[in-house]
Amino acid sequence: MKRLVFSALVCLFFTGCYYKTDSPRGSWARGCDLSWLSEMEQDGVKFYNGENGEDCIRLLREEGMNAVRLRVWVNHATGWSNKDDMLALAKRAAKAGQRIMIDIHYSDFFADPNHQTPPAAWRNYDYDMLLKAVQEHTLDVLYTLKEEGIKPEWVQIGNETPNGMLWPIAKLNEEATSPEAWERYAGLTTMGYNAAKEAFSDIIVIVHIDNAYEDNAWWFSQVKAAGAVFDAIALSHYPQTVNSMTAAQCNQKALANIRSLHASFGVPVIVSEVGVKPAQSDAASVLKSFVDELKKTDGCGGVFYWEPEVYGGWKPEIYGLPDEIYRYTGKRESWGAYNQGAFSSDGRASSIMDAFKD
Numbered sequence: 001m002k003r004l005v006f007s008a009l010v011c012l013f014f015t016g017c018y019y020k021t022d023s024p025r026g027s028w029a030r031g032c033d034l035s036w037l038s039e040m041e042q043d044g045v046k047f048y049n050g051e052n053g054e055d056c057i058r059l060l061r062e063e064g065m066n067a068v069r070l071r072v073w074v075n076h077a078t079g080w081s082n083k084d085d086m087l088a089l090a091k092r093a094a095k096a097g098q099r100i101m102i103d104i105h106y107s108d109f110f111a112d113p114n115h116q117t118p119p120a121a122w123r124n125y126d127y128d129m130l131l132k133a134v135q136e137h138t139l140d141v142l143y144t145l146k147e148e149g150i151k152p153e154w155v156q157i158g159n160e161t162p163n164g165m166l167w168p169i170a171k172l173n174e175e176a177t178s179p180e181a182w183e184r185y186a187g188l189t190t191m192g193y194n195a196a197k198e199a200f201s202d203i204i205v206i207v208h209i210d211n212a213y214e215d216n217a218w219w220f221s222q223v224k225a226a227g228a229v230f231d232a233i234a235l236s237h238y239p240q241t242v243n244s245m246t247a248a249q250c251n252q253k254a255l256a257n258i259r260s261l262h263a264s265f266g267v268p269v270i271v272s273e274v275g276v277k278p279a280q281s282d283a284a285s286v287l288k289s290f291v292d293e294l295k296k297t298d299g300c301g302g303v304f305y306w307e308p309e310v311y312g313g314w315k316p317e318i319y320g321l322p323d324e325i326y327r328y329t330g331k332r333e334s335w336g337a338y339n340q341g342a343f344s345s346d347g348r349a350s351s352i353m354d355a356f357k358d
Contacts, residue, residue: 158208233268
């Protein structure tokens with residue numbers, strides 16, 4: 001905590017000395033999550049635009065991206081996506097003029113609807129201790145950026161949290177969730193909100209859930225009734241992974257839900273994760289038609305492609321280590337490579353990226 005107090009004093013002195021962005025705050029965001037980039041580069045993966053290799057962040061800017069989303073874990077054993085790794089990528093993005101979204105998972109590994117595992121260091125915490133941990137971690141992450149002259153435009157308090165966060169203390173499910181569980185989830189979210197506003201008073205604080213095609217207005221109503229505070233809603237959307245409908249139908253349901261959520265709650269709605277399958281011939285058209293409609297959708301603040309830079313079957317080292325995956329998921333299994341990247345096998349942006357061009 002002493003470090004946070006010192007950081008606050010340093011940042012008060014240097015307030016206003018931030019990297020400048022190429023597009024104004026509040027304009028429509030065309031972004032991507034590229035949190036794997038530093039690990040890919042260490043593995044020797046190259047990116048091209050022309051004959052020579054090019055910095056991936058600069059290349060994506062040339063492809064129309066004006067924002068970058070970066071996840072941060074508390075203490076992953078490999079160091080990837082921990083605070084220092086996130087900061088190194090944030091510096092590069094800020095120097096390139098990109099706007100920045102920080103995605104705080106409050107976990108040591110991926111947080112999603114099926115996994116909301118507390119960091120190992122927090123595992124035996126009660127609710128009050130978790131509140132304090134969320135506050136201090138949020139402040140630590142954001143003041144670390146502030147000290148480097150980086151001013152994120154958005155921050156997510158949790159990642160894909162329809163079933164709550166920091167299980168089992170704030171676990172939710174649709175069928176049978178006690179009022180106390182909703183209140184605990186809302187309390188943790190609001191603690192993150194308040195900490196974020198302490199670091200940056202005008203930062204846009206986001207609550208993020210999955211499945212944009214599902215009508216989740218009931219969920220946000222429940223969370224607000226429990227006392228949660230947020231400035232924006234974020235949704236994930238992977239239209240070619242839903243077996244019960246076509247990608248076009250999935251897109252239309254997502255667009256209708258975005259309009260409804262904005263009308264009901266009066267806040268911007270951002271698609272903070274989107275992805276399509278390059279192995280399917282209609283991938284580029286599915287994404288472009290969706291993004292074109294998003295641009296015309298009242299209340300939509302933008303869209304972020306999830307890890308577009310992945311190509312050639314690359315995957316993080318941990319995906320091939322069953323014992324390491326077991327530490328986080330409880331299942332001893334290997335994982336395959338991500339199959340919704342947007343680069344071709346030669347390390348160049350594919351036609352999927354055309355959706356982000358003006």
